[in-house]
Amino acid sequence: MGRYDLALIGFGGVNRALAELISQSGDRLAGELGFALRVVAITDLRAGSLVDTDGIDLTPLLAAEPGELSFAGLAGGSADPRNEWVIREVPADIVVEATFTNPSDGEPALSHVRWALESGKHVCTTNKGPVALAGRALKRLAAERGVSFEFEGSVLSGTPILRTAERMFGGLEITGVQSIMNGTSNYILGRLEVGIELSAAIAEAQELGYAEADPTADIEGHDVQLKVMILANEVLGADLRREDVFREGISAITPHEVRDAASKGLRWKLVGSATRHEDGSVDARVAPLALPADHPLAGISGPVNAVAFHTDLLGTVTVCGPGAGRVETAYALLSDIIAIHQRHADDETAPVRRVLQETHRV
Numbered sequence: 401m402g403r404y405d406l407a408l409i410g411f412g413g414v415n416r417a418l419a420e421l422i423s424q425s426g427d428r429l430a431g432e433l434g435f436a437l438r439v440v441a442i443t444d445l446r447a448g449s450l451v452d453t454d455g456i457d458l459t460p461l462l463a464a465e466p467g468e469l470s471f472a473g474l475a476g477g478s479a480d481p482r483n484e485w486v487i488r489e490v491p492a493d494i495v496v497e498a499t500f501t502n503p504s505d506g507e508p509a510l511s512h513v514r515w516a517l518e519s520g521k522h523v524c525t526t527n528k529g530p531v532a533l534a535g536r537a538l539k540r541l542a543a544e545r546g547v548s549f550e551f552e553g554s555v556l557s558g559t560p561i562l563r564t565a566e567r568m569f570g571g572l573e574i575t576g577v578q579s580i581m582n583g584t585s586n587y588i589l590g591r592l593e594v595g596i597e598l599s600a601a602i603a604e605a606q607e608l609g610y611a612e613a614d615p616t617a618d619i620e621g622h623d624v625q626l627k628v629m630i631l632a633n634e635v636l637g638a639d640l641r642r643e644d645v646f647r648e649g650i651s652a653i654t655p656h657e658v659r660d661a662a663s664k665g666l667r668w669k670l671v672g673s674a675t676r677h678e679d680g681s682v683d684a685r686v687a688p689l690a691l692p693a694d695h696p697l698a699g700i701s702g703p704v705n706a707v708a709f710h711t712d713l714l715g716t717v718t719v720c721g722p723g724a725g726r727v728e729t730a731y732a733l734l735s736d737i738i739a740i741h742q743r744h745a746d747d748e749t750a751p752v753r754r755v756l757q758e759t760h761r762v
């Protein structure tokens with residue numbers, strides 16, 4: 401059986417959940433998917449770096465409390481993350497980038513992705529920064545190097561919204577999108593509706609693993625701004641920059657306003673939208689809206705997200721599903737790895753073929 405060797409960059413909620421999935425369900429997945437997964441390197445700002453090209457034993461790492469994990473002192477371990485060295489030099493097939501999203505310039509994740517692609521490694525990431533701010537250039541670089549750059553989890557977590565649009569909407573003209581794309585703010589608005597204070601609702605979203613490292617990004621709409629850019633660029637053929645997308649978050653909405661709206665049958669939602677005009681230009685914005693009960697997005701609650709696609713032949717098609725969560729987002733990474741396998745399994749140099757050939761020689 402073939403195998404992909406992974407380098408995990410960032411070992412927080414999402415990449416730990418992927419490691420758990422591999423550790424607990426790797427055999428079942430290998431039987432189903434036809435390839436095995438092995439982690440050969442991990443780097444993290446707090447834990448350091450760990451490399452074992454024969455495969456890292458994940459069990460003791462996953463047993464440790466996340467805040468207490470340190471790779472220093474382990475064989476192949478160091479207190480220093482050594483990101484560039486690990487990404488460029490360790491012989492991994494796929495680099496899995498899940499450090500924090502930086503909405504300003506995408507760093508350091510943008511460099512991580514670039515280093516990996518330059519080194520001829522496939523990349524999958526849940527990090528919105530590199531995709532929104534440099535997606536075109538990174539896709540070009542990936543194509544030049546003959547590798548894949550996959551980022552399904554950057555929008556709607558594990559819900560396959562980008563692949564659904566890319567693969568299932570052939571022949572349709574998509575004229576615009578309206579969406580709820582931030583699980584944290586949607587969860588918080590629901591909690592305000594039932595009388596929970598804003599600070600307590602934010603703490604709950606953090607505990608549940610939905611919030612960004614700095615939850616301001618969720619509350620003030622930066623996160624949705626990046627996601628609208630990704631969706632508009634991928635689905636509407638736009639080339640938006642951050643300054644092109646108007647942004648307003650939910651911080652000015654009071655609990656009283658939320659409850660008052662609910663008593664009138666309205667629900668406040670943080671809505672990201674993009675519209676393509678006849679001349680091909682695309683407008684995009686993020687702003688809170690009080691939606692009437694019959695709006696397709698009004699009933700979307702908690703960390704669930706949804707995108708309503710406006711199309712010429714089908715009218716509005718709404719796709720909804722988890723928009724945040726560690727396990728849900730780890731699934732997005734698995735779906736990216738499957739996509740890489742489907743695209744490259746027949747390449748002469750693909751890991752799966754290589755391992756099969758090596759096994760055959762042995």
Ligand SMILES: NC(=O)c1ccc[n+]([C@@H]2O[C@H](COP(=O)([O-])OP(=O)(O)OC[C@H]3O[C@@H](n4cnc5c(N)ncnc54)[C@H](O)[C@@H]3O)[C@@H](O)[C@H]2O)c1
Pocket residue numbers: 409410411412413414415443444445446447481483498499500501508526527528553554557609610611612613723724725726729
């Ligand atoms: N959690 C979700 O629901 C979710 C959903 C979709 C997308 N995402 C995105 O996925 C990424 C990871 O999310 P998470 O919930 O795991 O975040 P997290 O904050 O739990 O983990 C991020 C990890 O990256 C590490 N890190 C930060 N800077 C680093 C650096 N320079 N080098 C190495 N490691 C570094 C941190 O120490 C931390 O352990 C983020 O970009 C987030 O926006 C998260």
Ligand SMILES: N[C@@H](CCO)C(=O)O
Pocket residue numbers: 554556557581582583584585610611612618623723724725
């Ligand atoms: N913080 C983000 C994670 C998913 O990108 C959210 O709440 O939607």
